[in-house]
Amino acid sequence: MKRVPLMVVPDRTPSTIHAALTDVTRIYAGQKGKPPFHALGPVSLDLQAGEFFSVVGPSGCGKSTLLDVIAGLNAASSGTVTFEGAPVRDKVPEGVAIVFQEDATFPWLDVYDNAAFGARRAGVAENEIRERVEHALAFMGLKAFTHAYPAQLSGGMRQRVCIARAMVVRPRLMLLDEPFGALDQQTRLLMGEEMLNLWRETGATVMLITHSIDEAVLLSDRIGVMSSCPGRFIETIHTGWSRQRDSNTALDPRFGELTAKVWGLLRGEALKALGNQS
């Protein structure tokens, strides 16, 4: 198979800041006479170009809000958000792709057209799209299903279609909001390995939101641990893994140390979040 370079980012060094949040908060307007709701922050975060950054935090602490703010889908109430040095406002910047937990395939389109969707909207030429889609579908193990419809696929395969669609637009930043949350454990592990392959192949920066501490520790260069709502970063942990990591990395004694560290930080926050709900 011809290898197609998925992206080219000029002049990148590992220490380059790719996306940045400075003192960002998000306060939602109160509904039906209720007071405004402070969901996030203040948070400051520098995503380094090419890193794999995961965010963990208690349920409802503002993780999706954080991702939406970086993506330009949700406006910060205060503070600044930049992507590649430019302010992020009101729309998803060119070069950013998002994969959500929910099945976001279009049931009336086959796998090929689902994967091509974003690139067509971006005005990419059809012959270029064909090359990219064929590569992405082969990469995600979907080649044999090119003309299948979502209803004919498993949940894991549909999620792979969504990741293929994100690949086809050649993102420089991929934002993943619990994309494997609805999948069984085995599929989830395999998808994690596929995400690592994708990250290595594209050189993209990845920010993953996950409820799984194991997944965060296995996949990431850094893990941002958030407090209960309103979410702030209580600590950022460097895993120190090589780029060539895979599921065998879980056998490294440091894996257990790191998961214990993350859980040690999260436990109290998770209890607070439970208390807030009762």
Ligand SMILES: Nc1ncnc2c1ncn2[C@@H]1O[C@H](COP(=O)(O)OP(=O)(O)OP(=O)(O)O)[C@@H](O)[C@H]1O
């Ligand atoms: N549009 C909105 N209006 C008002 N409140 C909102 C809105 N969106 C989210 N919230 C509230 O903000 C808080 C943070 O929500 P968010 O979905 O960002 O958390 P999360 O950490 O992603 O949650 P989970 O772990 O359950 O997926 C929650 O209490 C949620 O109810």
